[in-house]
Amino acid sequence: MTSPALAAVLWDMDGTLVDTEPYWIAAETPLVERFGGTWTHEQALGMVGLGLEDAARIFQEAGVRMGVHEIVDFLTDEVMTSLRTQGVPFRPGARELLASLREAGVRTALVTMSLSRMAETVVDLIDFDAFDVVIAGDDATRPKPFPDPYLQACEALGVDPRDTVAIEDSPNGARSAVAAGTTTLGVPHMVSLTGTGVHAIWPTLDGRTAQDVFDLHDARVARRTEENAR
The missing domain is CATH 1.10.150.240 (Putative phosphatase; domain 2)
Incomplete structure (x- = not known):
């Protein structure tokens, strides 16, 4: 069953969604x-x-x-x-997970440091309505690793960062998402995410579905609730 607490999933682009x-x-x-x-x-x-x-x-x-x-x-x-x-080389499982989330009714944002014209090119090449919001490098008040891009995405979606999952492959992106207060999922690609504070690391998105993301978020909410009760 989907978790009502999961308000949105926020995707990095380069290295996470597509292998650019x-x-x-x-x-x-x-x-x-x-x-x-x-x-x-x-x-x-x-x-x-x-x-x-x-x-x-x-x-x-x-x-x-x-x-x-x-x-x-x-x-x-x-x-x-x-x-x-x-062509656009999607990372293994990324397009399928994105489609699974959309089919489950989850709102999504693309949060990238690439320019908006490049982000729009990638989005236009996806053959379904993939994102509700796009925050690109020329939209961000400050770049990653500052939290601004993810905070701006959450504001545009009208959601609390604590009710979101962010998916990142880079240390700068992971630190940005963590600082914004999201549940941050690391999917390492070219560099290690050790020491970035991500809440979970998956070696790949291949075979993952929306339910896996719901479970990840629910587990993070439960841990946070337990920590606050101490």
Whole structure:
């Protein structure tokens, strides 16, 4: 039975819903090399889940002689080209879980640090009504790991963050969701989520259904109730 306490499920996009992280990395390396710098795989992993303007400043420190917004637009255009030419690679089980939640009547939000034009491209390629709200990087008052993006999504949905589950793959995103007060589910992809404060870690979304998310949220509510009673 569905839990009436679960008001919404909040999804990260890159690395959680869709596997675009390799597209980002593929765009970053030649950008740095164009200006005579080097870009390691470890540096690329450190960018996962970071706000685009913060990422752009790191590229400037690596020698990229472009403005912050120029860098953001360039990388976004490169990734969108990859999406158009190579398709939208959904993470295992993500599309199916999202569909299961929608079929169960659960409200959903997409909370991403990608620009809204890229988020809208991904949403438009989903063949069902997937999200009630989209909060993108250019909508957020402050980027992840600040709680603002998730708080803005909850405000737009008219729900209490404590009544939501957020799904994240990156440390910055996980910290954002935890700080916002959501029940935060970590699904690691390219980097570890150890020490981020997530309430549960699933190695994959493959085979998961809406009922699993209801159970996760119910367990978190029960723990919180028990802690408050002590």
